[in-house]
Amino acid sequence: MKKGLSKGLLLATAALICAVPSWALQGAKVNMDLPQLEESADEVVEVNLEGETLEQGSKLLAIRQGVSNSVKGLLSGLKGIYRRTYRFGLGKSYETSTVSEFEQKMAGGGWSSVIKAEDKKKNESVAIYSYRKAEDGEAGVTVVSRDSSEVTVVNIVGDVDIEALVEFGMQMSNGPSINLATSELENKPVELPTPEEK
Amino acid sequence: MDPFERSLREQLARREPSEGFTANVMDQIRALEEDETQTVIELPRPSLLARWRWAAAGALAASMALTFAVRENSRRSQQAAAERAEAELAETLQLAGFKIHQARERVWGPLDDAAEEGEIK
Numbered sequence: 069m070k071k072g073l074s075k076g077l078l079l080a081t082a083a084l085i086c087a088v089p090s091w092a093l094q095g096a097k098v099n100m101d102l103p104q105l106e107e108s109a110d111e112v113v114e115v116n117l118e119g120e121t122l123e124q125g126s127k128l129l130a131i132r133q134g135v136s137n138s139v140k141g142l143l144s145g146l147k148g149i150y151r152r153t154y155r156f157g158l159g160k161s162y163e164t165s166t167v168s169e170f171e172q173k174m175a176g177g178g179w180s181s182v183i184k185a186e187d188k189k190k191n192e193s194v195a196i197y198s199y200r201k202a203e204d205g206e207a208g209v210t211v212v213s214r215d216s217s218e219v220t221v222v223n224i225v226g227d228v229d230i231e232a233l234v235e236f237g238m239q240m241s242n243g244p245s246i247n248l249a250t251s252e253l254e255n256k257p258v259e260l261p262t263p264e265e266k
Numbered sequence: 267m268d269p270f271e272r273s274l275r276e277q278l279a280r281r282e283p284s285e286g287f288t289a290n291v292m293d294q295i296r297a298l299e300e301d302e303t304q305t306v307i308e309l310p311r312p313s314l315l316a317r318w319r320w321a322a323a324g325a326l327a328a329s330m331a332l333t334f335a336v337r338e339n340s341r342r343s344q345q346a347a348a349e350r351a352e353a354e355l356a357e358t359l360q361l362a363g364f365k366i367h368q369a370r371e372r373v374w375g376p377l378d379d380a381a382e383e384g385e386i387k
Contacts, residue, residue, distance in 0.1 A: 115354045115358050117351055117354060117355055117358075121347065121348075121351045122351065122355070124344075124347070124348035124351055124352075125348060125350075125351030125352040125353075125354065125355040126352075126355065127348075128348055128349065128351075128352040129352045129355055129356055142359075143355075149354075149355060149358050149359070151354075151358045151361070183366070183369045183370060183373055184369075185368075185369045185372035185373050187372075194365050194368065194369040194372070195369075196365075196366055196369060209362070211362045211365050211366060213365050220361070220365075222358055222361060222362040222365075224359075224362060230366065233359060233362060233363040233366060234363045234364075234366050234367045234370075235363065236359050236360055236363045237359070237360050237361070237362065237363020237364030237365070237366065237367050238363065238364065238367055239360065
């Protein structure tokens with residue numbers, strides 16, 4: 069009887085574990101691996117920065133010229149940076165429901181939607197989520213963006229200064245251009261004023 | 267000729283060498299040559315300890331050079347890894363920041379335009 073009970077208990081526990089979705093949230097750190105997109109994507113960019121690697125990268129970046137104090141403060145508060153970009157070539161597409169399901173899980177996992185902008189004509193969207201746990205102060209920001217040829221998810225763990233983050237992002241927009249839908253950088257030709265305009 | 271000069275001539279006059287003089291000199295020369303040869307042959311070989319000392323010094327120098335090379339290679343690898351991390355960090359942060367900015371603009375419009383119209387929300 070006791071053996072049967074313990075076996076049953078083990079089986080029940082195993083069933084419970086299997087029933088839990090494989091996609092799991094670890095606080096502010098999000099599991100961004102989307103196997104359905106990875107299988108069909110032509111290119112996958114994966115970035116995982118944490119621990120000593122992140123610390124070394126942050127130190128190097130903080131000493132570069134042009135990095136403001138607010139950005140330095142942003143760098144010092146980071147605990148993890150994760151990115152997945154799935155790119156699809158011409159003629160290839162992906163299921164937008166995959167991204168929608170991911171965003172729904174974000175909402176159900178303690179993440180608050182801060183901004184969501186969608187352009188249905190162009191089939192583009194950007195959503196920003198924020199996470200904060202009052203008990204231990206764990207915090208994070210996740211950006212989910214997609215267009216017809218690319219899906220990008222960026223998860224930042226730590227106390228993120230959004231304004232500093234935007235400031236850092238704008239530093240790129242003042243030089244090489246980057247549009248909403250893609251992370252490909254395009255160098256714009258510099259237009260010098262003509263003597264007449266002066 | 268005065269007595270001094272006469273005496274000098276007598277003293278400097280050629281005298282025939284004694285019998286066996288030449289043989290005596292040649293014997294002495296041969297003896298000297300044998301001594302030199304014996305001296306060369308009889309030089310002691312470097313001791314085993316001295317040879318081991320040289321070998322140990324060489325091994326130590328080689329190990330130090332190898333350690334330095336390994337450390338230098340490790341340092342360069344770490345430097346390269348840190349630079350790669352920096353580049354990835356910068357790109358990812360800028361990407362996130364720019365997308366947040368563009369999302370804001372889409373939702374609230376450019377801040378400059380909104381300020382002009384007095385419609386900052």
